[in-house]
Amino acid sequence: MDELVRGRQVEKQYVCRVIGEFPEEPITCEEPILVVSYKIGVCRVDPKGKPSKTVFQRLSYNGKSSAVKCFPYTGRTHQIRVHLQYLGYPIVNDPVYNTEAWGPSKGKGGDINKSNEELLHSLIEEHAAKQSLDILDLSEEDLHLSMKKKDSEEYEQCLQPILSDPLSSEGDQLGTKTDKNTEASVTMTGDVLTKNSEQDTDGNDSSSVAEENRRDLIDPLCGECKIVRLDPSPKDLVMYLHALRYKGEDFDFSTELPEWAKDDWMED
Missing domain, CATH: 3.30.1310 (Ybab; Chain: A;)
Structure with missing residues (x-):
C-alpha cells in the first residue's frame, strides 16, 4: 500500500468542512507548495515550492460553512489545507492554517507579507499565547533558536513559560x-x-x-x-478533514461521511 501511494498509483478522496460558501463549480488549485519548516510541519504557497495539484468539489453549504470533497493529485505536506487556505476557504477548525498568524486575510491568495522566519515567529507566538505549542511539535531547542533570532521583550515574555520546560511538548x-x-x-x-x-x-x-x-x-x-495545562475539549481533538476513499488497481476502500460533513450539520 505504501509503495502504491508513493508511486501515485492510488486515487485519493478526502472530505473537509471549510469556512464560507465554497463555489458550486469544481475548482482546481495548482499552486506550488514550499515547506517552511520540516520540524514544525508548516507549508505555504510559494513560487519556489514543488508542483502541486488538488481538485475541489462542493458537496453542500449550510449557510455558514461548506462540506467539500478533495482530490489530491500530488502528495505534498498539508497540500489540501494549504490549497484551501490559498483559495480563501480554510478548514473551519484548522489550528495552523486558519489563524491570525497568517495576516488579516489569513493567507488568501498568498497574501501573507511575511518572510518564512517572520511567519514561524507569528505562529509560535500565537500558539504560545494559547498554550498549544504541542500542535507545532516544538522543543526547547527550537524555541532557543527562535529566541536568538528575535530579541524583543514581548517575545521573551510570551515564550518564557515554554522555554522553562524542556518537555512541554511531550504531554505524557x-x-x-x-x-x-x-x-x-x-x-x-x-x-x-x-x-x-x-x-x-x-x-x-x-x-x-x-x-x-x-x-x-x-x-x-x-x-x-x-507545568499545568488545560485538558483539550472534544472539539479540539478533531479537525474537519477526513480520508474518504483510497482506490487502486485491485482494491477500493471507502468510509462513510463523518457527521460534520453531512448536509444538515450545524456547528454547536
Missing part, C-alpha cells in the same frame, strides 16, 4: 487516580487535574484533596510536573 498521559475518601475522580493528562465534584464524603473541599493527590504524583526533578 499518567492515567486516572481516585482517592479512597472522595467521590472526586482526578484525571491526570500531562499535569492537568479535572475535578468532578466539589466536596469529598467527609465534607472537605475536593480542590484540596486534588492538590494533595497532585503533590503525591509530582517528581521534583521533572520539568513536566511543574
